[in-house]
Amino acid sequence: MTKNKQIIADRLAALREEMRRENLSAFIFPSSDPHMSEYVPSRWEGRKWISGFDGSAGTAVVTLHSAALWTDSRYFIAAEEQLEGTEFQLMRERVDSTPSIPEWISRELQDGDSTEIGVDGMCMPLAEAEDMKAALRHLGGITMRTNLDILERVWTDRPSVPLNPVEIHSMEFAGESVADKLSRIRHELLRLGAGGMLMTQLDDIAWTLNLRGSDVHCTPVFVAWLIVAEDTVVLFIKDEKLSPEVKDYLHNEGIAIDDYDNIIDALNSYGGYSLLIDPATTNCTLAQLRGNFNAVNAPSPVPAMKAVKNKVECDGYRNAMLRDGVALVKFLKWLDEAVPRGKETELSVSEKLRQLRSEQKLFRDISFDTIAGYEEHGAIVHYEPTPDTDVPLRPEGFLLLDSGAQYSDGTTDITRTIQLGPVSDLHRRVYTLVLKGHLSLQNLCFPRGAAGTQLDAVARTAMWREGMNFMHGTGHGVGSYLSVHEGPHQIRQEYRPAPMLEGMTVTDEPGLYLAGKFGVRIENVLLTVPYMTTEFGSFLRFEPLTLCPIDTQPILVDMLTVEERQCLNAYHEKVYQRLAPLLDSDEREWLAGKTEAI
Template sequence: MIQKRLEQLRALMHREHLSAFIFPSTDPHQGEYVPDHWKGREFISGFNGSAGTAVVTMNAAALWTDSRYFLAAEEQLAGTEYQLMKLKIEGTPTIAEWLGKELQDTQSPEVGIDGMVNSASDVKALISDLRQQGGITVRTNLDPLAQIWQQRPPIPMNAVELYPLEYAGESTHDKLRRIRKALRERHADGMLMSALDDIAWTLNLRGTDVHCNPVFVSYLLITSKDVTLYIHREKLTPEVLDYLKSEGITADDYENVDKGLKGYFEYNILLDPDEVNYTLYKMVSREKVEEESPVKRMKTIKNDTEIEGFRSAMLKDGIALIKFLHWLKPAVEAGGQTEMSIDQKLTAFRSEQPLYRDISFDTIAGYQAHGAIVHYEATAETDIPLKPEGFLLLDSGAQYLDGTTDVTRTIALGPITDEQKKIYTLVLKGHIQIELCKFPSGSSGAQLDILARKDMWREGLNYLHGTGHGVGTYLNVHEGPHQIRMDWKSAPLLAGMTVTDEPGIYLAGKFGVRIENTLLITPYIKTEYGQFLQFESLTLCPIDTTPIIIEMLSPEERQWLNDYHRMVYNRLAPYLTSEEQDWLLQATKPI
């Protein structure tokens, strides 16, 4: 199937005089998760991870992805002509370097890339990089998928719904006032908003256009006087139309965003080059203010209502997790349980909770060797039975109307090896060190990241994914720009932000360990050196103590774990049956 698609693509490339074509993982809005309509990289390569870029020449094909997907990509690309390019691994060429080598004997090589699904910054960087590879040129006005993708899924047309003020905590009117103030500070008269979660947050609306992410396909154009939402009209109910009108917001057809930009009347416009796609970026004739969208950081700092919503969502999620964990081991011992069946069971427990809407991402339930595949997702072909032994890595989350959850636990289903115990304890130490951290307001997550890794590094161990990411308020489970990771990211950590804490170690072919809580950044103390911050655990779920080598934990680390477990029990016990309470009491007993 993939080979036939490559043949069709190459026939089109030949007609269009293109030497190569590049397929990203993105859509016109630069989302991490995209509607099926824009999953072109998956269509042309067969690789379904959330991150990766496929490049096809007339004679070769390659796919670049990061460490989360190395093992999965190797499996999914097997039997195709695609070569796997492992990002951040020594010796891996960049896309431009690879194309420079592959096209070195081609006369006047031209590379195609769809400007509608690539950000302005990415395309401009690619143009520069390819120019240095012997003068390779770039064409951006062709979408080959429109011609070769038979039965391509349509753009979603799901109805948009209001997000009540009782959960949002701030009106759209007040958010727009703050946005315009931020634009004035950047000497910008208006802005085009492309990021779907930014639009949903600004307008206090939600949708179901993207799997697990409650957003809707649209653009938002803000001027000093007007606001226009570009969206497919059939998605707007009479209730939503009345609401938009009451907020002074005009609705126009999604396809008319180009006309809106061409008719833009202000002197200048802010365009975030990392969010606005290249095609729309090039349409703008007015002066461009190329800066990060102010909304990106606004929504990361939660208001009091959102914070209480997170606590409420975590409570509901904790209740569901206890019911599941209480059920899990006896069910595995009885036999018949698989990675997929326990995923379904956990989702069923969550769906019983008030305000539950959906999962927040596809559950990662990896037993033993599958746990070493960082973003493993069980399928009918890979699903395996669970046995009362070894590790189960379970990374899951839910969307509740009042908050979004993300939690990982690694669970010993029975006897485990000494190696598994050591790895587990190293990961736990890294997790606890982040939880214990006190730091000056405005610190970068890159400055904190070493705390999660220092004990692993002493053993020559590491992980290549980030240690933490922001979490939205009934929005995307991955929210930035703040992160905790090795790579330098300048986004500051500030009070009111949520961030996950999820170090891990993965031994290919053996097992993986990851432990994750969602945290809230709160004030700690204020001194002559400024405001210091700390982390508050929002997640309410016991951490398995059976694999711990207690002697490897410092007294401070043991104290943190005991304190955390006491808090988990006190918060959850009133909502559980007596049998579940007894189980939780054992699961949280001091070590």
């Protein structure tokens, strides 16, 4: 057994000792923190700590006799590799033969085991906890405790709550004052019948207060809670995080400050008549507190507000994409020259791209860990190279490169599949199918208010005709110097009712993945803009924000329609016209060749 696998075995033994003390037959470890974040500070990486699986999505469950981990198709290959040699059995979500968590727990309990299981109620949303409790009761009278943070007992070197400093996000980039945002939020709360709300999601809090932080890897947010009442607003945060300047700023905005750990006492003593609690994003511990207020269980109005970007934010995206495009062109030109020399690897090109972005004005960080997958690694949807998995790039095949940056005026997210040398006819056909889907969605016009689910099929039609598909979403919102993944709107097969409205950013990223061979994904960030108004209503279209050439080498041109070729040529003309003035003569010449009409 390797050292890491022995560490996991030792952790499971310590956990089970505590479970026996508490008379628990199983314990559930979600991927979330108390704020239901997608990416979490290290303190709440309990699922990673107990299982060794480091993907962003998944749930680990440990019984007294067995262990399993559920994750989605993005991570099947990576999870299988990371769990190998441990007790954990991989459970592939959305595969017909995979049991649900309650089904598996009920099956695994043995005679003599307790019928009580546990989960840290601070790390599971109310809606999910209630569904889990109901399913467990139905499957044999199993009960679920939510009042135990078992990691505090077994994770001896557990990180503390992060204490990184908070900074002001100026109106130059925010485009709307805190007062105006609070006014809009309160108006929506009245419409929903609530006098106030508990705000738990970190990007919502950062957006509302025009503040940013660095508590979460690649995401400029800070750990805090916010209670917005009819006449008051209280920020619950560790005092060490606030400089005198930020404290003065909050005071001038009318924001009171309390300690982060006082949130439970504050909710128990809340004096308002009603308080909105979003059951999908509020952890069940806080959501189940019942002070003197009436709980209004409803979706938070903030994500939908945040998703519609104001003019300053839209202009910020355009400026950020210009600088990002310059860095990408410099990188791709360098890559063309570097790979034949035979010294580059997945990790080295990831670092080179980060370095070139860091030279751009207003760069703050990358927006997620770069996915650089060469050939068969490109078939692992969320593969991230490590020293153990890193491979050299050869002048042949595909490199799938998914990356992004955080700039003070915008967040970027782009994927390009790059031909490094000779490829097979299968490479070309798959690449062209993905490109057809990408262009079809980018060129789409649609009625205002259509849901992303209604748009999704446009990006999949060509590959469906070939009996191919991909299991991840086609598009997600992108924050304005915030989270690279933002809702509530999404473009995906699963039903998502959130309407598409002008001012929303969304990615366009269809892909195809052939396990053990290669993967293809092409991604731009799009801005939803007005198109026309007719007797049938208002229609919208997409403006591509991302500025970077799409590799034309692998394209089977005969597979593209006239409209698809026109769309690609128009995009490349825009890329050249916007970026060329910012490049030197050699870079302009390179870009001219890469954006030549087909």
